[in-house]
Every structure is written in C-alpha cells, then in structure tokens.
Amino acid sequence: MAKQFLLLNLIALSFSCVVLAFEPSPLQDFCVADPASPVKVNGLACKDPKSVTAEDFYFSGLHLAGNTSNTFGSKVTAVNVAQVPGLNTLGISLARVDYAPWGINPPHTHPRATEILTVLAGSLQVGFVTSNPENRLITKVLKKGDVFVFPIGLVHYQRNVGYGNAVAIAALSSQNPGVISIANAVFGSEPAIETDILAKAFQVDESVASLIQSKF
Structure with missing residues (x-):
C-alpha cells in the first residue's frame, strides 16, 4: 500500500512539473501593455481595459521596404510588444526583413522565441547551428513562398543569394523575443x-x- 501511495505521489509530481514548464493561459481577454506603469513584472503591466483602443492592437508599415544601405545589407523591421502594446501576454510577434543583393542577417539568436520565416521575394540561404558537441550546420536555400523554422535559442542567419532584393516575414513565439x-x-x-x-x-x-x- 505504501509503495502504491509513493508511486501515485511521484506521478502527480511529474504532472505538476510539466504544467509548471509552460506559461499559464491568459485569464482575461487581453492585457494591453502600460509602459508607464511603475509595477515590475515578467513582461509589462496591463492598462485599465476601459482605456484600451483599437490603436493598441494596430501597426502600419510592413509594406514599406527597410533601408538596407548598411554594413550587412539588411534591415529588420520589428513588430513586437514595443510597437503593438496589445501583444502583451499573447506570446507572438512579427518582423519584416529586407535584404540587399548578397546582404546578410548576421548570425544571431532569439533567447525567448522560435522563429518561422516565410520568403516573400527573392532567394535566401538560411541556416542554424545545433548545440554542443555536434555544432552541426543545418542549411537550405529558400525561394519565394518557402518556409523555414529556427528553433528557440539556436544561432541562425540568412543571406540573400540573388542579384535582386529579397524580403521575408518572420513570426516569433514571444511578444519580446530578444536578439x-x-x-x-x-x-x-x-x-x-x-x-x-x-x-x-x-x-x-x-x-x-x-x-x-x-x-x-
């Protein structure tokens, strides 16, 4: 009997660990970020719902090409909680990436997000590196309409391998993925x-x- 009781306790503990490993589901319709709030939380404090407007959920500008006249020949236009306060607690964000011919989005990581990249125009060589000890490069050339996933935290990059401009849209699994x-x-x-x-x-x-x- 004692062994059965111990087994049940271990099973219950394992389930509780799994639950604690994920963020809790939202407990309200939304939590629009209030950057002016003095309250310090893991994220941003919520505005009073009565003061929320459509503008808190809106961004305009992803149709505009980014300025790629820089060292890397690329420009990232982010759409995260800093641009759209309504993303707070929702666990998603976007970015547009523009690439000049042979421009790169240099090796980087997102410590808080997995990224899924969709090519809208041009051709991109993309890749990510697995963790130690293998450090294996997984790479592919993408064309318009192709999609590629970069797992959370892994070093990854993109390079325009065409003679024209390239554009991609990235979706990330965090309101503030970090770079x-x-x-x-x-x-x-x-x-x-x-x-x-x-x-x-x-x-x-x-x-x-x-x-x-x-x-x-």
Missing part, C-alpha cells in the same frame, strides 16, 4: 571582454582579436 547578435555581443560588449580571452576562445593572435573589437 543577441553574436559578433556584437562578443566583440562589442560594454565594458569590453579582455582581448586575451577572445584570442584564446577564437584561437587567434591578440592583435587579430583587438582588430575585430575595433570594428564594433
């Missing part, structure tokens, strides 16, 4: 990571690490 650009984070941190650490990590001379840091 960690690998090169910026490693070589452009404030304060800077010590050059000897970077030299050892990348197995290059310190002068090379210092030169790369100077670019950021």
Whole structure:
C-alpha cells in the first residue's frame, strides 16, 4: 500500500512539473501593455481595459521596404510588444526583413522565441547551428513562398543569394523575443571582454582579436 501511495505521489509530481514548464493561459481577454506603469513584472503591466483602443492592437508599415544601405545589407523591421502594446501576454510577434543583393542577417539568436520565416521575394540561404558537441550546420536555400523554422535559442542567419532584393516575414513565439547578435555581443560588449580571452576562445593572435573589437 505504501509503495502504491509513493508511486501515485511521484506521478502527480511529474504532472505538476510539466504544467509548471509552460506559461499559464491568459485569464482575461487581453492585457494591453502600460509602459508607464511603475509595477515590475515578467513582461509589462496591463492598462485599465476601459482605456484600451483599437490603436493598441494596430501597426502600419510592413509594406514599406527597410533601408538596407548598411554594413550587412539588411534591415529588420520589428513588430513586437514595443510597437503593438496589445501583444502583451499573447506570446507572438512579427518582423519584416529586407535584404540587399548578397546582404546578410548576421548570425544571431532569439533567447525567448522560435522563429518561422516565410520568403516573400527573392532567394535566401538560411541556416542554424545545433548545440554542443555536434555544432552541426543545418542549411537550405529558400525561394519565394518557402518556409523555414529556427528553433528557440539556436544561432541562425540568412543571406540573400540573388542579384535582386529579397524580403521575408518572420513570426516569433514571444511578444519580446530578444536578439543577441553574436559578433556584437562578443566583440562589442560594454565594458569590453579582455582581448586575451577572445584570442584564446577564437584561437587567434591578440592583435587579430583587438582588430575585430575595433570594428564594433
């Protein structure tokens, strides 16, 4: 009898762990973000529902091409909770990505979201790298109408492999997915990571690490 009771307790505990691993379902119709609120929560505090308007759920601009005249030849136009307060607690966001010919969206991660990318125009080479110890690159060339998924937290990138402009729309499973650009984070941190650490990590001379840091 005691063994059966212990088994039931273990089963109940395992189910409770599974439940705790996911965000709770919303308990109201919406929770429009109130950036001015002094309340600190994991996300943003809610506005008074009586003050909510259609503008809190609206964004205009994804039809406009982004300015790709930069080092990378790409531009990300984000539509997350910062642009649409009504996304607060809903766990989704969007981005438009424009690419000049041979432009790249450099290696980066989204610490809080899986991304699904749809190509609207042009051809993109995309890829992500699996975690240690394999560090396997999974890559594919996409054309208009193709879709590709980047799992949460993994390093990924896109490159325009055509001679014309390319456009993609990305959907992400977080109201605020976050972006960690690998090169910026490693070589452009404030304060800077010590050059000897970077030299050892990348197995290059310190002068090379210092030169790369100077670019950021």
